[in-house]
Structure formats: C-alpha cells, structure tokens
Amino acid sequence: MTPDDSNRIRAKQRARATAMALLLGFLVVLIFFITLSKIRSGMH
Template structure:
C-alpha cells in the first residue's frame, strides 16, 4: 500500500519533532554542565582567596 501524502507529512513532522527534542535535551545537558563548571570554578577561587586556618 502506498502511503498518502498526509501520512508522509505526519511521519516527516514526527521525525522533525523527535530531532528537535533530542537537540533540546543535548543543549539542556550542556548548559547544566556549564553552570556546574562555573560554580565549581567560583568555589575554587573563593577557597583559594580565604586564609588557611
């Protein structure tokens, strides 16, 4: 059976949405990692500037 044009469009739209969701998830993970990295560097700088004792 040959898929209708509407079915093909729905499949293409679903594939685009899956790719967008995957890209959004990757970006969220990368942004979260950047926040954690900046936080860790800030803590390290604060600790380095404090007197030991």
C-alpha cells in the same frame, strides 16, 4: 509535510533540546565549582 516528516523533525528537535539542556546544566555546575576554587585560592 507528511505527519511522518513532522514526527521525525520533532524527534530531532527534542534530541537537540535535551543535549542543550544537559550542556547548560553541566556549565552551571562547572561555573559553580570554578567560583568555589577562586574563592578558595583568594581570587589570585
């Protein structure tokens, strides 16, 4: 594997990790608001 290949793979892994982090962050926020909604509606 050339250094160039290695850099490209790293860049791809970084992009995937960033996308996954954003997705997980979004889910944390979503589940927080779902919990608030459930509490507000008395868990019906």
